[in-house]
Amino acid sequence: MDARGDDRSLCGGRLSVLNYRLSREEMVLTQLERRGIRDPRVxxxxxxxxxxxxxxxxxxxxxxxxxxxxxxxxxTISQPYVVARMTSLLRIQPTEKVLEVGTGSGYQAAVLAELAHKVYSIERHMVLMQKARKNLEEQGYRNVVLKHGDGTIGWAEFAPFDKIIITAASPGFPKTLFGQIKDGGLMVFPMGEKRTQNLILVERKGDEAETTDAGAVSFVPLIGREGWSGSSYD
Known part of the structure; x- marks a missing residue:
């Protein structure tokens, strides 16, 4: 069994441990590989x-x-395909430093931590940040640093980042976060209206942003100084 965590504490025996493992294999085959996720590391x-x-x-x-x-x-915790899709678009390398905006329960951060050297993640809800920290620690992730705060303004102390991922819907182009990507770095984020958005991939080339539309998505709102305000999204 994987040394990270003990599934028996959740499900009470070897059979359920095996079932979870088989479910992950089926997820990778039917939800990811068959839908075009090809990066073997992801x-x-x-x-x-x-x-x-x-x-x-x-x-x-x-x-x-x-x-x-x-x-x-x-x-919400995003569906596995969306997590894999956004992660694949970033083409994360083992030496890289990644910023995540919107920690949630910590699942996306855990996936990033498998691929990157260091992950920095910001969550605006203290309850979620504390739970994510517990989840990540229990699963043995030591290369993730969490912060409670406004993710829309990034984390200047540790910038620039090789890659940035935003896991909530931005109403417009996130300029401050763009400014915290290294030249040649990538950022992926959903941008659009209240209920539906498009997934945008940005490559920084000097002060210019080269953008690619990666398809329709639906995310919870990005709340903060440079996102939606809570009242404007109601």
């Missing part, structure tokens, strides 16, 4: 990270379904 990260440790207990039997699931504070 696929291996998705196999290794135990999503059932990052979902609410009431939804644990749906941990490897191809769907987002609710977590606390009205937020």
């Amino acid at each position: 696929l291996e990260a998705m196999r290794k990270v135990k999503r059932h440790h990052f979902v609410e207990p009431a939804f644990r039997d749906r941990s490897y379904d191809d769907t987002p699931l609710p977590i606390e504070e009205g937020q």
